[in-house]
Amino acid sequence: MTTDADLLRRFVADRSEDAFTALVQRHVNLVYFGALRRVGGDRHLADDVTQRVFTDLARKAPSLLNRPVLTGWLYTSTRYAAAQAVRSEQRRRHYEQEAHAMRETDSMPAANWEQLRPVIDEAL
Numbered sequence: 001m002t003t004d005a006d007l008l009r010r011f012v013a014d015r016s017e018d019a020f021t022a023l024v025q026r027h028v029n030l031v032y033f034g035a036l037r038r039v040g041g042d043r044h045l046a047d048d049v050t051q052r053v054f055t056d057l058a059r060k061a062p063s064l065l066n067r068p069v070l071t072g073w074l075y076t077s078t079r080y081a082a083a084q085a086v087r088s089e090q091r092r093r094h095y096e097q098e099a100h101a102m103r104e105t106d107s108m109p110a111a112n113w114e115q116l117r118p119v120i121d122e123a124l
Contacts, residue, residue, distance in 0.1 A: 004071075005068075007019040008070065009065060012062050012065060028054075034075060034078040034079070039089075045082075045086075050078075057077070
């Protein structure tokens with residue numbers, strides 16, 4: 001059986017799609033289910049995290065050649081990517097709630113200034 005290090009070396013040296021595909025197939029469950037657990041069961045977010053981890057792996061492959069075990073890097077990358085995805089999702093929801101509140105405020109009927117003017121004048 002070909003080791004992860006051999007596959008990674010082939011990918012870096014030859015840009016072998018077959019080698020990278022073999023790495024992904026070998027580790028996709030580890031990354032996906034780790035991400036799924038970290039994002040609270042959100043399957044779409046776990047998909048995004050998984051894709052990001054393997055994109056990072058492809059980009060950083062040359063610097064990972066001397067790693068004895070790739071699964072440790074994948075696990076750590078999954079943790080960081082999932083934490084960032086959760087933070088981004090929380091920010092997005094917060095901004096959506098603010099936008100919704102602003103729209104509700106904007107949809108209130110406009111004040112009738114002609115009726116308010118005498119009340120304001122009297123109060124002043």
